Amino acid sequence: MAELIYDDIYTSLALYGMGAIAVGAMAAAASWIYRTVKKNAYRCLYAAVMASYLYILVNLTFLSRHIGQYGNINLTFFNVSSLFPMIDIVHYFENFIMLLPLGFLLPVGMKIFRYAATGLMIGFVVSFFIETAQLLTTLGTFAIDDIVMNGLGCAFGWMLWKTFNLLRK
Numbered sequence: 001m002a003e004l005i006y007d008d009i010y011t012s013l014a015l016y017g018m019g020a021i022a023v024g025a026m027a028a029a030a031s032w033i034y035r036t037v038k039k040n041a042y043r044c045l046y047a048a049v050m051a052s053y054l055y056i057l058v059n060l061t062f063l064s065r066h067i068g069q070y071g072n073i074n075l076t077f078f079n080v081s082s083l084f085p086m087i088d089i090v091h092y093f094e095n096f097i098m099l100l101p102l103g104f105l106l107p108v109g110m111k112i113f114r115y116a117a118t119g120l121m122i123g124f125v126v127s128f129f130i131e132t133a134q135l136l137t138t139l140g141t142f143a144i145d146d147i148v149m150n151g152l153g154c155a156f157g158w159m160l161w162k163t164f165n166l167l168r169k
Contacts, residue, residue, distance in 0.1 A: 004090045008090070008094060020053075027050070057102075071141070073142045074144065076145075099127060100153040102122070103161065104161045127146065
């Protein structure tokens, strides 16, 4: 199972890594130009990391698929296939880690996401938006378990941020 997850992550980074670096570099340059007066390198780094992450997220959820490839609705919670249970478990884990960085990065850069309610709800809102957009564009299947796993991953990322923030103090 770990090998399948590693292969999927490695493939995604190999496909979109250079583009993410380019987007991050452009965001850092734009942020640096904008923030030259304040001389805040932290903001430049944050903008670069967030832009790179969002680039990879958009590519994985939309741009790497063909229109009309899916377009179904799956409202069954965690329906693990008896034929390929390992693939389903890998799919759930990948959905969990997909929004984990978002849960960590948002409170780092924006104070409104440092509150538990906003920090934890953003994962479910973003995931619902992604699933709805995939359904409307037929680029993916609207799956309730994807929303749950994405939301839990974002919540876990927020909890990691909270833990690191408490340890830092």
